[in-house]
Amino acid sequence: MGVHINANPGDVAEIVLMPGDPLRAKWIAETFLEDAKCYNTVRNMLGYTGTYKGVPVSVQGSGMGLPSFSIYAHELIHDFGAKKLIRVGSAGAMKEHVKLRDVVIAMSASTTSSINRSRFDGGDYAPTASFDLFKKALKIADEKNIDVKAGNVLSSDLFYTDQKDDYKKWADYNVLCVEMEAAALYTIAAKFNVDALAVLTISDSLVTGEVTSTEDREKTFNQMIDIALGLA
Numbered sequence: 456m457g458v459h460i461n462a463n464p465g466d467v468a469e470i471v472l473m474p475g476d477p478l479r480a481k482w483i484a485e486t487f488l489e490d491a492k493c494y495n496t497v498r499n500m501l502g503y504t505g506t507y508k509g510v511p512v513s514v515q516g517s518g519m520g521l522p523s524f525s526i527y528a529h530e531l532i533h534d535f536g537a538k539k540l541i542r543v544g545s546a547g548a549m550k551e552h553v554k555l556r557d558v559v560i561a562m563s564a565s566t567t568s569s570i571n572r573s574r575f576d577g578g579d580y581a582p583t584a585s586f587d588l589f590k591k592a593l594k595i596a597d598e599k600n601i602d603v604k605a606g607n608v609l610s611s612d613l614f615y616t617d618q619k620d621d622y623k624k625w626a627d628y629n630v631l632c633v634e635m636e637a638a639a640l641y642t643i644a645a646k647f648n649v650d651a652l653a654v655l656t657i658s659d660s661l662v663t664g665e666v667t668s669t670e671d672r673e674k675t676f677n678q679m680i681d682i683a684l685g686l687a
């Protein structure tokens with residue numbers, strides 16, 4: 456049992472999909488998994504385990520931001536033995552060629568958070584995807600004819616920035632999009648020596664100002680789920 460995940464040993468599968476939104480977790484469990492059962496309702500941060508093509512798979516909401524994500528990732532690995540964490544999240548495009556609904560796989564995650572500076576006594580750690588999961592995800596995308604972009608993403612502490620153009624410096628250095636958790640995922644997975652990958656869908660564009668609806672973000676980003684489940 457963890458402090459924030461009120462489940463029993465064995466309730467959580469070795470592979471866990473992690474959307475920020477707990478209602479996206481519910482949608483994934485109900486839409487893609489067989490016999491999904493809810494194992495966590497603490498703080499309404501819903502977690503489910505079911506099967507996908509006969510393989511046990513869990514889906515656990517993480518909440519927003521590196522601190523919240525870090526708590527769930529830590530407990531999933533440390534208390535429940537998770538071995539593969541796949542973030543399935545929304546992100547804002549920072550480059551013109553990254554379009555609404557594009558799937559972006561995070562090879563690495565820059566961050567504005569100071570969590571890793573504290574952890575590494577001022578040093579700049581480089582949070583990086585698992586090569587094995589990354590390779591497999593590209594293969595799955597290819598087989599399923601899903602066009603993906605891959606590169607560095609930004610895990611920001613801020614959703615609302617003070618200046619509209621704050622993203623441009625990151626874009627100038629080829630960072631593809633902004634979200635709020637991947638850097639924590641890659642750091643915590645590395646600490647515990649488990650595999651991790653962030654598969655993102657572009658929900659809005661900081662370049663063009665286009666947006667998708669709340670319902671779209673909760674229930675329609677199927678392609679990233681297809682890729683994530685292919686990793687099970």
Ligand SMILES: O=P(O)(O)O[C@H]1O[C@H](CO)[C@@H](O)[C@H]1O
Nearest residue numbers: 474475476519544545634635
């Ligand atoms: O759609 P999710 O997975 O929550 O991800 C993105 O959406 C939230 C902000 O709206 C942040 O958590 C960000 O990382």
Ligand SMILES: O=c1cc[nH]c(=O)[nH]1
Nearest residue numbers: 545546547633634635
């Ligand atoms: O963190 C996020 C997620 C989606 N869009 C953004 O601009 N930021």
